[in-house]
Amino acid sequence: MGARWTRSLRGRVTLIATAVAALVLIPVGIAGVTASKTLVAASVFRDTRDTAERIAYEMRGGALPMGAAIPVPIPSVDLIQVVGANGRILATSDAARNLPQLSDVRPTAENRVISTTNCLPTECIHLSAVRVTMFADSPIVYAGRSTPEVLASHVLDVVVFGQVAVLIALASWATWLVTGRALRPVGTMRAELDAVHAGDLSRRVTQPSGDDEVSQLARSVNSTLARLERSSLQQRQFASDASHELRTPIAGLRAQLESAQLYPDDTDIESLVHSALRDTDRLEAIITDLLLLARIGSRVDVAKERVDLAELVRQELAVRSDKLPVQVDLEEGVMVEGVRLQLARVLTNLLDNAQRHAEHTVQVTVSRESGPAGAVAVLAVENDGVEIAPEDRERIFERFTRLDAARSRDAGGTGLGLAIARDVAMAHRGTICVEDYRHGARFVLRLPAV
Numbered sequence: 176m177g178a179r180w181t182r183s184l185r186g187r188v189t190l191i192a193t194a195v196a197a198l199v200l201i202p203v204g205i206a207g208v209t210a211s212k213t214l215v216a217a218s219v220f221r222d223t224r225d226t227a228e229r230i231a232y233e234m235r236g237g238a239l240p241m242g243a244a245i246p247v248p249i250p251s252v253d254l255i256q257v258v259g260a261n262g263r264i265l266a267t268s269d270a271a272r273n274l275p276q277l278s279d280v281r282p283t284a285e286n287r288v289i290s291t292t293n294c295l296p297t298e299c300i301h302l303s304a305v306r307v308t309m310f311a312d313s314p315i316v317y318a319g320r321s322t323p324e325v326l327a328s329h330v331l332d333v334v335v336f337g338q339v340a341v342l343i344a345l346a347s348w349a350t351w352l353v354t355g356r357a358l359r360p361v362g363t364m365r366a367e368l369d370a371v372h373a374g375d376l377s378r379r380v381t382q383p384s385g386d387d388e389v390s391q392l393a394r395s396v397n398s399t400l401a402r403l404e405r406s407s408l409q410q411r412q413f414a415s416d417a418s419h420e421l422r423t424p425i426a427g428l429r430a431q432l433e434s435a436q437l438y439p440d441d442t443d444i445e446s447l448v449h450s451a452l453r454d455t456d457r458l459e460a461i462i463t464d465l466l467l468l469a470r471i472g473s474r475v476d477v478a479k480e481r482v483d484l485a486e487l488v489r490q491e492l493a494v495r496s497d498k499l500p501v502q503v504d505l506e507e508g509v510m511v512e513g514v515r516l517q518l519a520r521v522l523t524n525l526l527d528n529a530q531r532h533a534e535h536t537v538q539v540t541v542s543r544e545s546g547p548a549g550a551v552a553v554l555a556v557e558n559d560g561v562e563i564a565p566e567d568r569e570r571i572f573e574r575f576t577r578l579d580a581a582r583s584r585d586a587g588g589t590g591l592g593l594a595i596a597r598d599v600a601m602a603h604r605g606t607i608c609v610e611d612y613r614h615g616a617r618f619v620l621r622l623p624a625v
Contacts, residue, residue, distance in 0.1 A: 185354045192350035196343045204339040208332055215325055219301045220290040226252040227305035227318035228288070234307050234316070244269050254300060254319040260312040277317040282306040292322065299327060360389050364396060376404035421461060428454040464591035468574075471517065471598045481625060482518055484509045484541045484554055491522050492539075497530050502538040509543050509552045511622045513603045521599045521607075524592035525556040525618050532616065533558035543624055550624035559615040568609035572597040596620070 226249050234257065245255045245268045255268040256277050264276060271277065277300065278293045287306040292299065302319025325331050364380040371378050379400060382393040428451055435442040485505035492501055511518070522539075529537040540555040563571065570576055575590040596618075600607040605622035 185351065185358055188354045189347055189351045193343060193347040196346035200339045200342050201336075204335045208335050211331060212326055215323055216301065219320065219323060219326075220303060222249050222252050223301060223303035223318045223320065224288060224290060224305070225249065226255065227303045227316045230255060230257070230316045230318065231305045231307045234314070244272075252318050252320045254302070254317075254321075256317045257307075258315050258317065260314065265314060277302055277319055278304060280304050281315055284309050293319075298322070301326075357389065360393065364393060368396070371400065376400060376407050421458060424454040424457050424461075428458075461591070464595060467520070468591065468595055468598055471595070471602050479512050479514055481510050482513055482515050483507075484511060484518075484552055487515070487519060487522065488539050488541060488554075491519055491526070495526065497526070497537070499530055499533050499535065499537055501526070502536060503540075504538070505541045506543060509541050510625050511552045511603070512625050513622065514599075517599045517602070521596045521620060522554070522556075524596050525620075528592055528618070529556050529558035529560075529616075532560035534560050534615075544621075546621075548623070552622045552624040554620040554622075555610075555617060557612055557615060557617045561616070562612070562614070563609050563616050571609070572607070 226247075229248050230245060243266065245257070245266050247253050247255065247268055247270075253268060253270040254274070254277060256264055256271050256274075257266040258276055259265050262276065267274075274295060274297075277295070278291065280289050280291055280293075282289045282304050284306070287309075288303060290301075290303045292301050294300075299322045300319040301322050302317055305316045305318075307313045307316060360381065360383045367378065367380045379397045380393055382397065383390050431447055431450055431454075435444075435447050485507050488503060488505055492503070495501075526537065526539070536559055538555075538557045540553070540557070542553045542555075544551045544553050572593045574594045576593075596607050600620055600622070603622050605620060607618065607620045610617045610619050
């Protein structure tokens with residue numbers, strides 16, 4: 176049980192807090208007791224010294240007759256003796272009348288006041304000894320009092336260290352409770368994570384309120400689960416798309432080959448080869464795009480670099496042979512950080528889409544905007560073709576989506592271009608969308624600028 180307790184984070188934090196409290200409070204307690212006793216002793220010695228000095232002063236002035244009871248100027252200092260050079264007691268206070276000599280300490284001419292302690296047969300006392308004159312036969316005045324209880328016993332020590340022990344126990348208990356409350360969300364997250372399995376990655380852990388480390392951990396865990404879920408969905412989508420979209424060209428190719436095998440004399444070899452190559456090209460294009468979709472955002476493509484969007488547009492247009500002219504409006508110095516090949520693929524897909532549906536012109540714009548999180552790089556591709564209805568502007572980014580017959584597969588492309596553009600934008604912490612544009616369509620890619 177003890178070993179398990181010390182292995183837990185809660186137990187270790189409590190143990191450390193207890194040790195720290197002990198290391199701080201015990202020295203503080205010792206220092207407090209020492210300081211308190213020192214102050215009490217200093218106060219006692221001040222009273223005894225003042226009393227002895229006053230009696231010596233009166234003796235020097237002849238105001239104190241020998242043999243009479245010595246008056247007590249400070250009630251607490253009631254033990255007063257005047258002892259001659261030969262050790263004979265010359266005068267005493269009433270409280271010291273039946274006591275032996277209070278001390279054998281004799282101040283010298285150089286050190287005429289001495290404060291000390293002494294234990295008599297009946298009690299221990301604190302006293303001060305004062306030399307009355309500078310002569311060798313000078314009498315000595317002893318003024319003292321019983322040692323205060325706080326100095327004579329260990330009551331103060333017991334009280335203070337009892338309080339220290341209580342404070343240490345309270346610190347340990349409070350740390351145990353606070354740590355348990357702070358770690359309770361972690362235990363909840365652990366139980367929720369244990370319930371997550373590969374077949375269902377849609378579950379999320381409970382995120383505590385606030386913005387402390389536990390809340391940040393919950394957000395990171397949920398973000399990781401979201402990425403895992405997305406990766407799992409991409410894999411399942413890849414398998415689904417591959418099985419669905421590849422079946423048609425493969426079936427067509429197989430039918431042509433089987434027909435040629437059954438009727439070799441009626442088969443036009445040149446037409447068969449041309450058709451087979453066309454279907455093969457389409458298969459290759461679909462497989463290439465599906466593999467790219469599966470790879471976007473993975474560690475295969477972590478080689479990011481600073482990319483100038485204006486330069487990227489110029490390089491892409493320089494190697495294209497489009498049927499319609501492309502107008503450009505490029506702001507210089509708009510930089511983003513990303514995978515150059517993927518960003519070039521987004522631009523290519525947007526240009527291909529614009530060329531297929533434009534009537535007369537295509538325009539590419541690069542600019543910079545200010546956003547809530549900082550500067551944003553904007554790449555827009557516009558065409559003067561058919562407008563996209565608002566209800567279709569999100570759906571067209573889904574895989575193999577066709578809005579009408581005019582956007583059929585035979586019109587060119589694999590049906591994955593806009594899906595690739597969307598996934599690349601998300602992998603680069605950006606967005607892509609369709610915006611309002613009179614007499615055509617406007618696709619806008621926004622990425623964090625650097």
